[in-house]
Amino acid sequence: MEPALLFALIGLLGVGSQWIAWRLNLPAIVVMLAAGLIAGPVTGILHPEEAFGEFFSPIVSVAVAVILFEGGLTLNLRELRETNLAVRRLVVVGAPLGWLFSTLAAHYGAGLSWPSALVFGGILVVTGPTVVIPLLRQARLSSRPASVLRWEAIVNDPVGALFAVIAFEIIAVVIGNEGAGKAVWHLVYGIGLAMVAGYVGGKAIAFAFKRGLAPEYLKVPILFAAVLAVYASTDNVLHESGLLAVTVMGMVLANTHLPSLGELQRFKENITVLLVSGVFILLAASLSWDMLGLLTWRSALFVLLIIIVARPLAVFLSTIGTELTLPERGIVAWIGPRGVVAVAVSGLFGARLVELGVEDGALLAPLAFVLVAATVIVHGFSIVPVSRWLGLTSSKPPGTLIVGASAWSVSLAEALKRADQPVVIADRNWFRLRAARAAGIPTFHGEVLSENAEHRLGMNQYGNLLALTDNDDYNALICTDFGPEFGRDKVFQVGRHEAEGDERTIPVTLGGRMIGTGRSFEEVSRLFAEGWRFSITPLTEEYGLEQYLQTRPDASVVGVLRPERGMQYLQSENVPKVGPGDALLSFGPKAKEQAPADAP
Structure with missing residues (x-):
């Protein structure tokens, strides 16, 4: 197969799998695994190791x-x-314990040799945020266990890789035919050099960016080139120490308070999605039937030991004496899905161990695939019933996050509150939140786009976002930023100002959907001053949609409240099919006498 066609096929399978997973609301890892297996061992279309030859390993490594x-x-x-x-304990105490217990499970359960088990155990500390966060949103856990799980996934993502790097370096030096003193010096020198190189590289980038030594359009290319340079230079000294160096480099940059760090992270996230998809497809397609045939009943025993022994034991021991209740510790102990990073790092180190003469290193990638698939499926299907059984999830439908406090947005929040719908209003101005606080509506004071908001708001409790500020650009930015998290069909903004011929007008492809009839902030404010209000009107057998439209011809229907699904906001006044038990959220003049009152 031609190289260009090969790259195109890998990209198509990787990104296509992610898109299919998004459309079908399935875990992307499972779809990518299926695509890689079908393209590789099942049909034989892809043979990555043969196609790339000696470049296969460097491609995966980079x-x-x-x-x-x-x-x-x-x-x-x-x-x-x-x-x-609890979070700090899970990182400082739980991660090393997880490494220990996973190593024991890999050795005694899967039958791996101690070198392979030690490296694999470090990798399995990782619980990927790309897997955990969608599960939290699905289950709508209470804020404390959800925060613990999310933070653990974020922090342990690089920590687990560091454990694996250190373990591999120790094994590589021990297996080498060097004296004890020389081996220790080689190990200390290689790891020390990697950490120093990562630290210096991160500080140099931060210094250059803070002093304006690089234009904005060159920052991402410079950063990408610096990562490759740090990785290659240290990896030549000690194999795979480059992975340690670039991880340290990322940590240094994360703690230097760069003004442009947010933009750099967004670009890196996009690049990472492409790389993760490609690596996953490559590794899955590289599996052969002979390799899969090495998986025996011990593989199933290993998976069971990780899920029901190693993970729970590490969590329960490390969270002793913390603020978590027993049910909260239980759900944290149960939920531990592994992500793409575990597979990618396992595939890389498995090949390296084989090169060192550790033959069962070839089992790391197949075992990682099995564990990832098993944990994603088991935890994905069990998180909702288990969290409900433990009393850690709300039976109420997802609520609404309103960004922008004004007289009429508070009126909307009050209507939602009367209908027992979870709602919170966020605004950067403390004074604007005064009316919401007086009405007893939950508020958030601060920048909703900040990480602080992500930590304090508990986004998993909300299923809809309404950007209702008087700034069209800010509304569009909020909707664009939160669109991937909430879903593009769940983010709405107040109508934009008409500015024909103005080149500064933001494209219609950016931002969220226009809620209701698309009235602008000023139009809604004017109508509100004239006496229009938001109200929720229940429908019955006697009082249906037709009767409602007759009694309230001037009102604009902006949402439908369904008992089992919560509030569904509308992009236009075309009301979907409704029936008795549903309720209409509308904005208009006061209802006539024959219309029923707002929902309690």
């Missing part, structure tokens, strides 16, 4: 390096110090 660098960028130590005790 991709993993960039993935780990992006993981390091998320590790802000200041924010870690501000988290609760």
Whole structure:
């Protein structure tokens, strides 16, 4: 197969799998695994190792390096110090315990040799945020266990990789035919050099960007080139020490308070999605029937030991004496899905162990695939019933996050509150939130786009976002930023100002959907001053949609409240099929006498 066609096919399978997973609301990992297996061992279309030859391993190595660098960028130590005790315990105590118990499970359960088990155990500390966060949103856990699980996934993503790197370096030096003194010196020198190189590289980039030594359009290319340079230079000294170096480099940058760090992270996230998809497809397609045939009943025993022994034991021991209740510790102990990083790093180190003469290193990738698939499926299907059984999830439908406090947005929040719908109003201005606080509506004072908001708001409780500020650009920015998290069909903004011929007008492809008839902020404010209000009107057998439209011809229907699904906001006044038990959220003049009152 031609190289260009090969790259195109890998990209198509990777990104296509992610899109199919999004459309069908399935875990992307499961779809990518299926695509890779079908393209590789099942049909024989892809033979990555044969196609890329000697470049296969460097391609995977560089991709993993960039993935780990992006993981390091998320590790802000200041924010870690501000988290609760349970999170810190899970990182400081739980991660090493997880490494120990996973190593024992890999050795005694899967039958791996101690070198392979030690490396694999470090990798399995990782619980990917790309897997955990969608599960939290699905189950709508209470804020404390959800925060603990999310933070653990973010922090342990690079930590697990660091454990694996250190374990591999120790094994590589021990297996080498060097004296004890020389071996220790080689190990200390290689790891020390990697950490120093990562630290210096991160500080140099931060210095250059802060002093304006690089234009904005060159920052991302410079950063990408620096990552490759740090990785390659240290990897030549000690194999795979480059992974440690780039992870440290990412951690240094994450803690230097760069003004442009947010933009850099967004770009790196996009690059990481492409690399993760490609690496996953490559590794899955590289599996052969002979390799899969090595998986025996011990593989199933290993998976069971990880899920029901190693993970729960590490969590329960490390959270003793923390603020978590027993049910909260139970759900944290149960939920531990592994992500793409575990597969990517396992595939890389498995091949390296084989090169060192550790033959069962070839089992790391197949075992990682099995464990990832098993944990994603088991935890994905069980998180909702288990969290409900433990009393850690709300039976109410997802609520509404309103960004922008004004007289009429508070009126909307009051209508939702009367209908027993979860709602919160966020605004950067403390004074504007005065009316909402007086009405007893939950508020958030601060920048909703900040990580602080993500930590304090508990986004998993909300299923809809309404950007209702008087700034069209800010509304569009909010909807664009939260669109991937909430879903593009769940983010709405107040209508934009008409500015024909104005080149500064933001494209219609950016932002969220226009709620209701698309009235602008000024139009809604004017109508509100004239006496229009938001109300929720229940429908019955006697009082249906037709009767409602007759009694309230001027009102604009902006949403439908369904008992089992919560509030469904509308992009136009075309009301979907409704029936008795549903309720209409509308904005209009006061209802006539024959219309029923607002829902309690």
